[in-house]
Amino acid sequence: MDMSAYPLLEGIDEPAHLRELPEGQLPRLASQLREYLLASVARSGGHLAAGLGAVELTVALHYVLDTPFDRLVWDVGHQCYPHKILTGRRREIGRIRKVDGPAGFPSRDESVYDTFGVGHSSTSISAALGMALASSNQDITRKTCAVIGDGGLTAGEAFEALNHAGDVRPDLLVILNDNEMSISENVGALNKTFARLLSGGVYGNVREEAKNMLERMPGPMREFAKRAEEHVKGMLVPGTFFEELGFQYFGPVDGHDLDELIPVLQRLRELDGPRILHCVTRKGKGYARAEANPIAYHGVKAFDPAAGLKASNEAAPLNYTDVFSQWLCDIAKADERVWGITPAMREGSGLVDFANQYPERYLDTAIAEQHAVTLAAGLACEGEKPVLAIYSTFLQRGYDQLIHDVTLQNLPVVFALDRAGLVGADGATHQGAFDFSFMRCLPNMTVMAPADERECRQMLSTAISLDGPSSVRYPKGRGPGTMPDESLEGLPVGQAEVRRRGEGVALLAFGSMVAPAEAVGEALNATVVNMRFVRPLDEDCLREIAETHAQLITLEENVVAGGAGSAVAEALARLNIQLPILHIGLPDTYVQHGERDEQLEMVGLDTTGIHQRITTWLGHEVASTLVSD
Numbered sequence: 001m002d003m004s005a006y007p008l009l010e011g012i013d014e015p016a017h018l019r020e021l022p023e024g025q026l027p028r029l030a031s032q033l034r035e036y037l038l039a040s041v042a043r044s045g046g047h048l049a050a051g052l053g054a055v056e057l058t059v060a061l062h063y064v065l066d067t068p069f070d071r072l073v074w075d076v077g078h079q080c081y082p083h084k085i086l087t088g089r090r091r092e093i094g095r096i097r098k099v100d101g102p103a104g105f106p107s108r109d110e111s112v113y114d115t116f117g118v119g120h121s122s123t124s125i126s127a128a129l130g131m132a133l134a135s136s137n138q139d140i141t142r143k144t145c146a147v148i149g150d151g152g153l154t155a156g157e158a159f160e161a162l163n164h165a166g167d168v169r170p171d172l173l174v175i176l177n178d179n180e181m182s183i184s185e186n187v188g189a190l191n192k193t194f195a196r197l198l199s200g201g202v203y204g205n206v207r208e209e210a211k212n213m214l215e216r217m218p219g220p221m222r223e224f225a226k227r228a229e230e231h232v233k234g235m236l237v238p239g240t241f242f243e244e245l246g247f248q249y250f251g252p253v254d255g256h257d258l259d260e261l262i263p264v265l266q267r268l269r270e271l272d273g274p275r276i277l278h279c280v281t282r283k284g285k286g287y288a289r290a291e292a293n294p295i296a297y298h299g300v301k302a303f304d305p306a307a308g309l310k311a312s313n314e315a316a317p318l319n320y321t322d323v324f325s326q327w328l329c330d331i332a333k334a335d336e337r338v339w340g341i342t343p344a345m346r347e348g349s350g351l352v353d354f355a356n357q358y359p360e361r362y363l364d365t366a367i368a369e370q371h372a373v374t375l376a377a378g379l380a381c382e383g384e385k386p387v388l389a390i391y392s393t394f395l396q397r398g399y400d401q402l403i404h405d406v407t408l409q410n411l412p413v414v415f416a417l418d419r420a421g422l423v424g425a426d427g428a429t430h431q432g433a434f435d436f437s438f439m440r441c442l443p444n445m446t447v448m449a450p451a452d453e454r455e456c457r458q459m460l461s462t463a464i465s466l467d468g469p470s471s472v473r474y475p476k477g478r479g480p481g482t483m484p485d486e487s488l489e490g491l492p493v494g495q496a497e498v499r500r501r502g503e504g505v506a507l508l509a510f511g512s513m514v515a516p517a518e519a520v521g522e523a524l525n526a527t528v529v530n531m532r533f534v535r536p537l538d539e540d541c542l543r544e545i546a547e548t549h550a551q552l553i554t555l556e557e558n559v560v561a562g563g564a565g566s567a568v569a570e571a572l573a574r575l576n577i578q579l580p581i582l583h584i585g586l587p588d589t590y591v592q593h594g595e596r597d598e599q600l601e602m603v604g605l606d607t608t609g610i611h612q613r614i615t616t617w618l619g620h621e622v623a624s625t626l627v628s629d
């Protein structure tokens with residue numbers, strides 16, 4: 001990018017350069033950093049609004065802390081773009097989240113300034129506490145700082161860490177970056193308390209009234225009343241909430257005012273023990289469109305900053321999330337016991353329409369996946385029909401709850417697992433690579449994967465009709481384009497569908513792999529089965545296919561280890577059937593960022609890759625014509 005518009009920023013190749021600047025220059029640097037960030041993300045796409053809101057904080061923290069010696073830990077990490085720009089990655093930032101560019105989140109492999117790998121939220125205080133304790137054990141005098149948003153602070157792990165830190169009392173500074181937003185509006189009782197207080201409401205009034213009263217009181221009564229005022233303050237000021245947890249509370253301060261931030265941080269740097277600085281910021285700061293609509297600008301595709309984001313194309317074919325969204329509204333209309341639950345992912349999980357149409361049955365738990373799972377279990381205990389819409393990767397947080405609270409008690413909770421499989425730009429932290437493996441081993445669970453959009457709706461209807469727990473997993477984006485009708489009819493449980501009869505080889509495909517399997521099956525004249533259910537497997541179909549074919553190949557967009565193919569192998573062993581079997585799925589490694597199509601190609605799950613794997617395995621050149629995708 002032409003740097004002539006960013007002369008100060010151009011001189012910053014590492015935070016040490018920033019620390020050489022006179023303090024008076026920092027607002028100008030921040031302004032250039034913000035402009036650069038906007039111009040860059042507008043070209044590349046990525047997380048925008050959180051970074052815009054964290055510009056001054058990032059400048060101030062790198063100015064006051066001696067990074068990378070001092071440890072700076074970001075929560076979630078979607079706000080880290082200004083940090084990456086200031087820590088030697090300015091030139092690369094234009095390729096953020098591309099195959100050959102930096103990751104969208106801090107990553108220890110990428111830079112010494114990225115002290116902890118993140119992507120999933122609410123880990124920063126725990127990690128920073130570990131680092132602070134390590135420093136003291138190693139007799140290293142360094143400062144450790146965690147930066148967590150008000151959204152991040154809604155998760156149990158963040159509170160567990162505060163509770164622990166307040167007890168063991170490390171040298172730990174926590175910055176609360178409070179912009180009153182998660183991806184959508186932040187929710188929760190604590191958030192409401194913050195908001196009321198920051199708007200100068202409750203405590204301001206109480207304090208004014210108390211002051212007036214105090215002035216009119218005689219001496220001893222004044223003393224008593226003063227103590228009472230402290231008590232009232234204790235109930236209302238968030239500072240004391242943190243102080244009860246053993247933290248010294250400072251703030252709130254304006255997180256965009258460097259003249260205020262720098263001296264406060266300098267003083268806080270000199271202190272010891274657990275302390276928290278409450279900063280008030282605005283998500284999207286400095287770009288009017290993002291300030292006005294931080295939800296839309298949380299994560300963006302490339303756009304023209306002068307024109308803003310393009311309006312969504314209503315006529316575009318439905319993606320899987322849309323299919324789920326429509327189904328949920330339809331089933332909720334038909335059955336008043338249906339609830340829609342999201343752990344802070346209303347937009348991404350397709351719950352906006354449901355929230356508008358059925359607000360009384362819509363629950364945003366905040367970033368609280370564990371709670372969301374058990375909450376759904378509780379609803380199910382009383383005969384309600386909870387549907388938990390959750391990204392595959394975030395359900396990992398609620399795994400014990402899934403086992404202990406849902407499947408062990410055989411409770412009918414529907415898990416609508418979005419972003420299952422490879423997710424593209426978010427990369428390794430967000431891949432939905434494991435859910436077949438971790439769901440299919442659970443007794444009572446029904447595990448489904450649709451081959452197309454129509455089947456997705458049918459499977460959701462199947463799921464809600466069951467007496468036990470079930471999941472329907474679908475990938476990010478669009479499917480093959482077979483659109484559902486309005487029916488709420490389900491599919492028979494545990495029944496596969498033979499899509500094509502061929503000879504010799506049978507491809508047993510799960511979910512998103514059915515479409516490429518059909519193309520390859522056509523080319524190889526192989527049988528293709530849409531397996532539909534990972535659990536229960538259609539063992540009758542499997543036996544028939546195994547007895548009439550020489551080789552079997554399983555295909556899934558999940559790690560091979562413990563996945564759907566493993567389920568097939570286990571079933572064959574149980575049925576005492578032996579024949580050569582090839583498992584095609586995600587590799588035994590973490591797949592990095594890029595476009596979803598690129599990732600599929602990289603791991604050999606595109607049509608060409610699958611064809612190649614199979615022909616190599618079959619050990620001979622198969623005469624075939626493959627229509628490439």
Ligand SMILES: Cc1ncc(C[n+]2csc(CCOP(=O)(O)OP(=O)(O)O)c2C)c(N)n1
Binds near residue numbers: 120397
């Ligand atoms: C465990 C987990 N659940 C959900 C998400 C999705 N997510 C990413 S950012 C975000 C909102 C974070 O809000 P906050 O911490 O306040 O940061 P802000 O965007 O407001 O700066 C959510 C819900 C996640 N990354 N990790």
Ligand SMILES: CC(=O)[C@@H](O)[C@H](O)COP(=O)(O)O
Binds near residue numbers: 078298476
């Ligand atoms: C940081 C984070 O976890 C979310 O913002 C996530 O990137 C959203 O993913 P989608 O864009 O697939 O909804």
Ligand SMILES: [Mg+2]
Binds near residue numbers: 149150152177179180
């Ligand atoms: Mg926030």
